[in-house]
Amino acid sequence: MHFELSEEHRMIKELVRRFVEDELMPLEATVLEREASGGPTALTAEEQAKIDKVSRELGLWGLDAPEDVGGIDLPAVALVGVNEELGRTVTPYTLPPDSPNLRMLMATVDDRQRAAYLAPYVAGETISAIGISEPGAGSDPAGMITRADRDGEDWILNGRKIWITRGAEADFTITMAVTDREKGARGGISAFLIDKGTPGFNVLRRIPMLGGQYSYEIALEDCRVPGWKLLGKEGQGFAPMQVRLSTRRIEMASWSIGMAQRALDMLIEYAPQRSTFGAPLSERQQIQWWIADAATRIHAARLMTYDCAWKLDQGRDVRNEISMIKAYGTEMAYEVVDNVMQAFGAMGMTRELPLHLMQSKLRTMRIYDGPTEVHKWVVARNLLGLKR
Numbered sequence: 001m002h003f004e005l006s007e008e009h010r011m012i013k014e015l016v017r018r019f020v021e022d023e024l025m026p027l028e029a030t031v032l033e034r035e036a037s038g039g040p041t042a043l044t045a046e047e048q049a050k051i052d053k054v055s056r057e058l059g060l061w062g063l064d065a066p067e068d069v070g071g072i073d074l075p076a077v078a079l080v081g082v083n084e085e086l087g088r089t090v091t092p093y094t095l096p097p098d099s100p101n102l103r104m105l106m107a108t109v110d111d112r113q114r115a116a117y118l119a120p121y122v123a124g125e126t127i128s129a130i131g132i133s134e135p136g137a138g139s140d141p142a143g144m145i146t147r148a149d150r151d152g153e154d155w156i157l158n159g160r161k162i163w164i165t166r167g168a169e170a171d172f173t174i175t176m177a178v179t180d181r182e183k184g185a186r187g188g189i190s191a192f193l194i195d196k197g198t199p200g201f202n203v204l205r206r207i208p209m210l211g212g213q214y215s216y217e218i219a220l221e222d223c224r225v226p227g228w229k230l231l232g233k234e235g236q237g238f239a240p241m242q243v244r245l246s247t248r249r250i251e252m253a254s255w256s257i258g259m260a261q262r263a264l265d266m267l268i269e270y271a272p273q274r275s276t277f278g279a280p281l282s283e284r285q286q287i288q289w290w291i292a293d294a295a296t297r298i299h300a301a302r303l304m305t306y307d308c309a310w311k312l313d314q315g316r317d318v319r320n321e322i323s324m325i326k327a328y329g330t331e332m333a334y335e336v337v338d339n340v341m342q343a344f345g346a347m348g349m350t351r352e353l354p355l356h357l358m359q360s361k362l363r364t365m366r367i368y369d370g371p372t373e374v375h376k377w378v379v380a381r382n383l384l385g386l387k388r
Contacts, residue, residue, distance in 0.1 A: 013081035026303030041212035076309035088259020104244035108232035129170035131161035142185035148177035167216030191237035253329035323375035
């Protein structure tokens with residue numbers, strides 16, 4: 001068994017680490033100040049453009065995109081290291097293009113869609129979103145009721161979608177809908193590409209989330225989609241959607257490792273400097289146990305995530321592992337960050353440190369793309385051989 005990244009992948013991980021330290025971490029003070037005053041944590045257009053320019057020049061765009069559309073085609077194992085480094089900062093930045101939607105497009109596009117959607121997306125010319133969850137169907141996408149009905153060569157979509165990141169800003173939104181009510185998730189769900197500004201694609205509201213983030217609710221009202229914008233085959237949208245979700249879940253586990261490691265590093269630096277009742281915190285058993293437990297659990301999460309990514313690269317079935325690392329990673333990091341906040345005392349409760357933004361992000365990550373309880377249920381059901 002080999003437990004090291006290849007030299008090439010280690011170099012990319014180190015390059016991303018330097019990018020995070022040199023370009024993203026210096027922006028943290030601005031992001032924290034903006035969030036503390038009631039504003040969003042998102043970068044301004046000027047900040048985004050500057051960071052995009054640097055990351056593009058460093059060759060960090062399209063890391064896992066196909067080579068024939070300008071990508072580097074890195075394996076999942078390499079992306080674990082990349083996303084762990086990105087998780088170390090609270091400055092919100094995604095290396096273009098966003099991997100989950102990219103992976104879903106890669107698995108489904110035809111030649112026309114490849115030129116119209118995938119290639120511009122890889123080039124960083126467009127922003128995407130995805131509409132899966134509905135007001136009455138969140139953790140169970142098989143319960144969605146948004147429907148798509150044929151009208152000649154076109155499709156007419158009606159329904160609602162919620163919790164859509166970048167729903168108002170995206171140039172196109174991958175939208176899931178039921179095309180066969182009887183089959184449902186077993187051959188009756190399809191994916192569609194809907195462009196921004198399409199009549200009937202209506203952004204209802206922006207929903208403020210924890211940590212200065214936002215999501216959107218969208219109504220589809222007789223929204224006409226040309227037939228060629230059916231993504232993949234009719235009725236077979238559920239499996240590519242799961243590819244998208246699995247990609248995000250590995251990312252989330254990797255981000256969790258990065259956040260937990262950053263918090264642990266902060267505690268290791270702080271504990272010897274802060275004295276209480278005549279002794280530094282570093283000599284207190286509770287602090288030592290928090291440090292030891294955090295280091296152990298981070299190590300376990302890291303090994304689990306690399307193992308899952310390696311198996312995915314080998315083409316293995318990793319449904320259990322995906323659920324394990326998503327649940328374990330987010331819960332682990334949330335507890336580590338919480339303990340570090342406790343160790344920092346009153347300072348840990350301020351908005352001057354990045355800890356509260358880490359905790360807010362982790363709190364939402366414990367819910368979206370499947371809450372912890374659902375992932376544990378999935379693992380147990382699979383191991384027990386229970387049918388849904």
